[in-house]
Amino acid sequence: MDGSLTRTLAAGLAAGLILAAAGCAGDQTGAISPVAVTVPPEAPRTTGRERGGSDADHAKLVASFGGEYRAPTALRMVSEVTDRLVRATERPDETYAVTLLDSAAVNAFALPNGRLYVTRGLLALASDTSELAAVLAHEIAHVTLRHASARTEMALRSELVSKVVADVLNDPATGALLQDQSRFVLARFSRSQEFEADQAGVRTLSRAGYDPFGAARFLTGLNRTMALKAGSGLATEADLLATHPSTPERITQVTQAARRIGAPGLGADDRVRYLAAIDGIAYGDNPADGIVRGRRFLHPRLGVTFEAPDGFALENTARAVLGTTPDGGRRLLFDAVETHAGQGLEDVLKATWNDAIDTGSFQNRMINGFPAVTAVSKGKEWFFRLAALRVGTNTFRLIMAAKGTADPEPAFERWLASVGGVGPDDARRLRPTRIQIVTAAPGESVExxxxxxxxxxxxxxxxxxxxxxxxxxxxxxxxxxxIVVE
Incomplete structure (x- = not known):
């Protein structure tokens, strides 16, 4: 994380960032094995399907998402849905190897080489098979439409044009301007790809016999989940450079696409079968790897806890805790860093932060009895507050970024002041949770x-x-x- 930290914070958080997650329950156990199951005019032409990517790359990717999730019943269901969708595409001969990821984040993605990944967090959010199929159809569409290849080639073309203008024509200023402009072009291109994949996905969904309105229902659930996590209840506008359109915008588009196919109720949703397949899957974080409860993060093994300032939604990823405000204008990162004997905290910040740090901003402090060093770093588009803090033998970084020139010091100081240790009693009270499917009794209320x-x-x-x-x-x-139970 440290080598690309500035880019990570500035790029923002996707809806479903990775979480290290929990073990198995019910029949969701056993060995897992993969189961086989028009580009926009401004993009360059691409031919063939790229089958690149080694087993080692696959293993690294899976490890970064918390590892494979062993849930044979759920895996079988996802693989069957995938196979049914592929047969309904314009490329029915292509095959996909499905992997479930042990991540509580809501995420799915397909690679050009035919590997398809789905998090258990996505399975927990979807309410029926048509909603799951909608997500899978969208990801398969990215592959069949060769979006990854087109995006890569467009990026390379933009970079080449900028370099030629800057170096060959000896005009660095214009080259830099073209490079900035290309970022907006690529962002718009990526957003257009998302819309195209949405439209193609809805068509595939219908041809496969699923309810085409499943796409709108899932995206609505995702939007509600993110609003609940952020505590806002409001949809946010997409960043101008965001590669995905805003979720409300996508909901409108997929709803219109479904209406062009037919009225609601067309196609199957297989809700009962779907819920039976996910009964018992782990839900949320694994306490042993740290757990988020609202704005509070606790890690019993590392013995540390903190509370994010108001307005931040937290995600516990495999390598760090990430946080963002609903508008994306403020972000935070908390992670553990390896240090060598005798390394001071100021040296930790210097060694793990790529951008320039204001040399006069270093301060040695004590935070709730823990030694710490804080500093400031000012980028072109972001203002950073940095801290390195030692709890026992572990060293942690706390980084808060604010877009523009506004200093996030007040919120950063509240965050720092919340850092504390995790006692044995707190650790014992944290247990893993799972999804349980229950039947509503006559007269039973939602409450x-x-x-x-x-x-x-x-x-x-x-x-x-x-x-x-x-x-x-x-x-x-x-x-x-x-429902969610222990």
């Missing part, structure tokens, strides 16, 4: 079922989002629903 959830806060809101229900909804007796 009553939500009270059975082990989620820490806002049980009713989380139950509604998890089950794709609107406010004021009533439960249908005899129907299955998802």
């Amino acid at each position: 009553a079922m939500a009270r059975r959830m082990v989620v820490g806060d806002r049980e009713t809101e989380r139950f509604l989002v998890l089950n794709g229900l609107d406010r004021g909804a009533t439960l249908r007796p005899g129907q299955p629903y998802k």
Whole structure:
């Protein structure tokens, strides 16, 4: 993380960043093996399907997402849905190897070489097979439309033009301007690819016999999840340089695409079968690897905890805790760093931060009894507050970034002041959670079922989002629903 930290913070957080996650429950155990199952005019032409990527690359990617998640029933279901979708595409001869990732983030992606990855967090959020199929169809569309190759070639072309102008024509200023302009072109190109994949995905969804409105339902659930996580309840506008359009914008587009196919209720959703397949999968973080509870992060093994300032939504990834505000204007990063004997905290910051640090900003401090060093770094587009802090034998970095020239010091200081140790009692109270499928009893209310959830806060809101229900909804007796239990 340290080598690309500035780029990581400036690039922002995707909806589904990776989480190191928990073990198995119920029948979700056993060995896992992979199961085979028009580019925009401004893009260059591409031919053939790139089958690059070694087993070692696959292993590294999977490890960065917490490893493979061993859930044979769920894997079989995802593979069958994938196979059914591929047969409905314009490239039915292509094959995909499905891997489930042990990550609580809501994420899925397909590589040009035919590897398809789905997180258990995505399986937990989807409410039926058509919603899962909508996500898979979107990712498969990226592959069949050769989006990755086109994006790479466009990036290389933009870089080459900028370099020729700067070096060959001896005009560095114009070269730099063209490079900046190319970033906007690539961002628009990527967003257009997302829309194109959405449209193609909805068509494939329908041809495969699934409910084409599953795409809109899933994206609505994703939007509600992110709003709940951020505590805002409001949709945010996409960054001008964001590679994905805003979720509300995508919901509108896929809904219109589904309406062009037919009325709601067309196609199967296989809800009962889907819920049976995910019954027992792990939900949320594994306490042994650190856990997020609202704005609080606790890591029993490392013995550290902190609370993010108001407005930040946290994600616990395999290598760091990342946080962002709803508008993306402020971000934070917390991670552990390796140090050598005798290395001071000031040297830790210098060694792990690529940008220039204001030399006069270094301060030696004590934070709740822990030695720390803080500093400031000012980039072209971001203002950074940095800290290295030692808790026992472990050294941690706390980095907060604010877009523009505004100093995030007040929020950064509140964050620093919240850092503390994790006691044995706190560690014992943290247990892994899982999805349980339960049947609604006659007369049972949403509130009553939500009270059975082990989620820490806002049980009713989380139950509604998890089950794709609107406010004021009533439960249908005899129907299955998802709850979160220990």
